Amino acid sequence: MPAMQTEQITRHSLFEDVQALLVGPMFVAFAVLLFQQAGLLTGGTVGLAFLLHYLMGWSMAWIVFVLNLPFYLFAWRAMGWVFTIKTFICVGLLSLYTALLPQVIVLQSVDRLFAAVMGGFLIGVGLxxxxxxxxxxxxxGVxxxxxxxxxxWPAGKVQMVADALILVVGLVIRDPLSIGLSIVGALALNLVLAVNHKAGRYLGT
Known part of the structure; x- marks a missing residue:
């Protein structure tokens, strides 16, 4: 009878945490740039920021930062102070990247379907x-x-429900084609999460 093999859980190093918190928000910020260029929406808190951006014309960077402020206390109580500090860093970097990327990347034209799919994939990988x-x-996300x-409850499925509600509200301020393409982006995003983020499969901590 073969000996039972056990997988040892290895904690992330400080360097690994830093690179993830720096790079993950960058992927999401680039997706935001694609969605803005294509006039699309996405889900989550960024999706709420898009609704306010299209409705009021406010800066996406500032909306993302301010919208998250009420959730930090909940995050601290529910998930602990380490999680909350990391989340604050990620949100702050996302806001910063969202403000800076249009200054270094100018998109003159982008296919809207490509923007929806690639943007969804980028957000999914970043998350x-x-x-x-x-x-x-x-x-x-908290x-x-x-x-x-x-x-x-699988995080991907919970996020999918929230995304669907945001896109339904989006029908009030965006045309049906934009919402349809945004749904494609949301499906791409949640496909990445549903396939790759399953409890017990990833052992790094």
Whole structure:
């Protein structure tokens, strides 16, 4: 009878945490740039920021930062101070990257379907990096992670429901084609999370 093999859980090093918290928000910020160029929406707190951006014309960078402020106390109580500090760093970097990227990248034209799919993939990968290093982009992401940790609800599915509600509200301020393409982006995003983020499969902490 073959000996039972056990996998040893290895904690992330400080360097690994730093690179994830720096790079993950960059992927999401680039997706925000694609969505803005294509006139699309996405889900989560960034999706709420898009709604306010299109409705009021306010800066996405500032909206993302301010929208997350009420959630830090909840994150601290529900997930601990380390998670909350990492999340604050990620949100702050996302806001900074969102403000800086248009100054270094000028998109004159982008296919809207490509923007939807690639933007969704980029957000999904960015969130995956952030979540695996015990952080989030705040807001609705905090709730999704909380429900996964406390009730076993898959974060990807919780996020999908929230995204759907945001896109429904988006029908008030965006045309049906934009919402349809945004749904494609949301499906791409949640496909990445649903396939790659499953409890017990990833052993790094």
């Amino acid at each position: 995956l990096m952030i979540v695996r290093h015990k952080a989030s982009l705040g807001g609705l 709730l999704a992670l909380y429900f996964q940790n406390t009730r076993g």
